[in-house]
Amino acid sequence: MPRDALLSYLRSIALIAEKDMRIYYTKPPVLMFGFLFPLFMFLAFSLGRSADLHTLFPGLAAMFVFFVASSVGPLITPWEKRAGTYERLLSFPVTVNTLILGDVVAGMLFGIIINIIILTAGIAAFGYSVSFIGVLIIALSLMLGAFCFSALGVLLASPASTNPSNVMLLSNLVRFPLIFISGIFVPIASLQGIARVAAYCSPIAYLVNSFELGLLGSAAIPLLLGWAVLIGFSVVFVLLARTLLKRNLMKGL
C-alpha cells in the first residue's frame, strides 16, 4: 500500500474511533453492560465470602476487560442506522475495513483505559509483587485481549438489526456463557476434563492465563501460545464481522 494511502487508511480508523469514543462511551447500555454489570458481578462474588481474591483477581480482571471492551461494538452500528448517521458515514472516504477497525479500536481503548485503573487498584489492594517483565506481560496481554474482545463486540453488531437493545440482548446471550467456561471463577490449572477443554475454546481463558502469569508468576498455558490464540481469535472475529457487515450494509437504511 502506498504511503499516502496507508496514512489515509490509518487516519480514517483513528477518526472513526475518535467519533465512537465521543459519542458512545457514555451511552447508558455501554455503562450498564460494560462497567456496572461486571462490577456488580465482582462484588457479588467477593463480598461476604471467603474466596481467595489474591488468586482469583487475574480472572476477575480478565472478566472486566472482556465486558468493557466488548460493550461498545454491539451498540455502534445499530445505533447509527437508527439515528440516520450510518449512510452519511458510508459516504465519507471510508471502507468497510476502516469502519470495522475504527469501531474495534474504540472498544479496545475503552477496555484498556478502564482496566488500567482496575488492574492498578487490584495490584495495590491485593499486594501483588509484579516484576518489570510481569508489567510488560500484563500490558501486552491487556492490549491483545481488549482488541480481541472488542472485535467480538463488533462482530455481534454485524446482524442487520437497527434496534440497539436487540443487539445488546444477542451480545449478552453470547457473552455470559463465555464467562462461565473461561476459568474466571476457578483457575484454569484446577479445571479438569470437559471443563478444561471448554475453557480452551474461550478467548477469555487465554487472557486469564496471561494475567495469572503476570500477577502470580505461573500459568497453565505457555504465554506465547496464549497470545497467538488471542491474535487468532481476533483475526477470525474481524474477518467474520467484515463478511457479515458487507452482507448487511444496506439493511435498515
Add this chain to the structure above:
Amino acid sequence: MKRDRDDVIAVAGLTKRFGAITAVDDVSFSVPEGELFGFLGPNGAGKTTTIRMLTGILTPDVGEVSIDGIDIQKHPIAAKMQMGIIPEMSNVYIELTAKQNVVLAGRFYGMHRKDVEERTDKLLQQFELSDRKDDRVEGFSKGMKQRVLIASALVHIPKVLFLDEPTSGLDVHSQRLIRAIIREMNDAGTTVFLTTHNIEEANTLCDRVGIINRGALAAIDTPERLKQAFNETQSVEVAFDKPTDVGEIERSGLVNRTERTGDTWRFYTDDPDALAKWIFSFAERRKLSFTTLSIEGASLEDVFVTVTEG
C-alpha cells in the same frame, strides 16, 4: 466507458437488482463540469438507488460510474474525495456540536485542523448558525440540522456535490437559504447532482434534468426543451363572471382535454392561440366577461406527470 473530457459524472449501463426487482435498469448519462443537474422521479422510481451507486455506497450489478475520471468501483476512496454527499434521510451526530460535526467531516477528507476550523466557522456563518456553533445539535430544529449536514458536505470544497432531497420537509426560510447556497456553490464551479420531489425547485435551479421512471431514464434535457417536447400540455385557463356551459368550447375541435378547478376551466390544446381567439368570440356572443384568461405553456410538472404516467 465513453466520457467527454468535461464530464465530471459519467454513468454507463448502470443496473441494480434486488431479487426479482430491477431497481435501476441500464441507466446511462453524463453531467459536465459546472452543471446543476436535477434528477426527478416518483417514489420507488430508483432515484436513491442510483445516487447510492453514484456515490459508492452501493455496488451496481452491471455498469460503470466515474467521478471526475475516477472509476468509483476501482478507486472508491479517491472518487469519494471529490464528492460532498447529503444522503436522503441522513442525520448529523446529535451528541456533537454543530462545529464538531462539520470539523469531523472535514477531517475525514484529510483537511488540516486549522484549515477545517477556519472553513467551518465561515460555513456556519454563511448558514446563519454562528451563534449556535458550540451547541449540541440535539436541540436544533430540522432545518438547522439540515444546514449543519450541508455545511459538512461542503467543508472540503468538493468538486461535485450530491444532494438527495435536501429541502424536503423544511421551513421556507431554510429552503431558500439552502437553495441560495446550492446556487452559490454551483456558480463557484461545483458540479451539483440534485434529486428532488419539488418540481419547481428543479425548474428554477437546474440547468438540466433527468427523469427516472420504473428504474429507467425516461427523459433528459434542459427544463425548457423538455417543456417544448411535451407541448400537448399547453392550455388555456379561463373563468367567466357567471355560470356557463362550456360544452360548446369543448366541441370546438381545438380542445384535447378539460379540467375544472372551482369556477376556473383549463382547456388543454395543441394550438393555444387559436383556442384563445375562439373562446374570446364565444364570450362576446354570450355577453360573458372574463375573470381569468391566460395561456399556460407546459410546465415541468406536466412533463413529469406525462413521462411518469405514460
